[in-house]
Amino acid sequence: MEFQVRITLPEAPNDNLAERLNPHGIVAQFRAPVPPQTEQDIFAGDLADNLVSEGIVSEERRGDLIFFFE
Secondary structure, three states, X not given: OOOOEEEEEOOEOOOOOHHXXXXXXXXXXXXXXXXXXXXXXXXXXXHHHHHHHOOOOOHHHHHHOEEEEO
16 A cells, blocks of 8 residues: 655644655555554554654654644
8 A cells, every 4th residue: 555645743834754764755564454543543653653763753742743644
């Protein structure tokens, strides 16, 4: 499944944090969602993990991330 994704913080809605991870695309391992979770929920969690591990966003700001999937 392929998504276009934008990840922002409330104070910087025009700064797409997904581009800081990989401007050419991000690959996530497929895992079947367990309702009420969706594929997008799983992918958002993976992206948040990557943003934190790369030091782009602190663990404390993880809950503030806003995900837009297309």
